[in-house]
Amino acid sequence: MFAxxxxxxxxxxxxxxxxxxxxxxxxxxxxxxxxLDIIKEFEYIYYNSKRYCSIYAIGYxxxxxxxxxxxxxxxxxxxxxxxxxxxxxxxxEFKEKLERRIxxxxxxxxxxxxxxxxxxxxxxxxxxxxxxxxxxxxxxxxYIDSFQRFMESLIRSTKKDVTAKAVIDSICRExxxxxxxxxxxxxxCNKIPKPVRExxxxxxxxxxxxxxx
Numbered sequence: 110m111f112a113x114x115x116x117x118x119x120x121x122x123x124x125x126x127x128x129x130x131x132x133x134x135x136x137x138x139x140x141x142x143x144x145l146d147i148i149k150e151f152e153y154i155y156y157n158s159k160r161y162c163s164i165y166a167i168g169y170x171x172x173x174x175x176x177x178x179x180x181x182x183x184x185x186x187x188x189x190x191x192x193x194x195x196x197x198x199x200x201x202e203f204k205e206k207l208e209r210r211i212x213x214x215x216x217x218x219x220x221x222x223x224x225x226x227x228x229x230x231x232x233x234x235x236x237x238x239x240x241x242x243x244x245x246x247x248x249x250x251x252y253i254d255s256f257q258r259f260m261e262s263l264i265r266s267t268k269k270d271v272t273a274k275a276v277i278d279s280i281c282r283e284x285x286x287x288x289x290x291x292x293x294x295x296x297x298c299n300k301i302p303k304p305v306r307e308x309x310x311x312x313x314x315x316x317x318x319x320x321x322x
Contacts, residue, residue, distance in 0.1 A: 110155030112169035123233035131162040168200030218245035
């Protein structure tokens with residue numbers, strides 16, 4: 110779990126990652142009690158995910174110097190013994206840059222965009238088969254029980270997929286089964302008796318790179 114106020118910060122960090130891994134871009138504006146409750150989970154998510162995937166909180170910074178020199182940053186919470194700040198301006202700039210980069214439009218609510226990295230390549234992020242999850246819609250429709258349960262299942266599924274393919278992926282650089290990871294996570298946290306294949310037909314909740322536009 111990392112604070113990421115700009116797209117360039119993520120690129121710089123991912124260029125240092127040598128192994129194939131899942132990357133999650135988490136869009137959570139601290140403008141509701143629901144969002145603030147999720148922010149309280151950031152430290153746990155950091156420790157729970159750090160060996161298996163990289164999760165970035167978009168629009169946030171833990172750089173006091175950067176935050177203090179900009180009127181757009183406001184302190185949100187102390188996480189990992191550092192003060193975290195949020196900037197609506199940085200959030201919007203990141204969102205708009207990503208919307209120009211891929212066929213994706215931000216839902217306006219809590220959202221997770223799941224993709225994979227590109228170790229050793231000029232562009233360290235691979236958006237070829239990304240999946241966007243509208244967390245709020247998932248909760249309203251009953252597809253997931255809670256954000257916490259979904260993230261726990263997502264990280265657990267990522268761990269199983271990545272570790273099982275580690276040797277092959279390091280040699281062949283095969284794409285990780287991102288859609289399978291999401292499906293596995295939904296199977297674990299879905300509280301209604303619907304097959305995942307029916308749930309994923311709802312594209313407002315579950316959007317893939319190949320069905321956007």
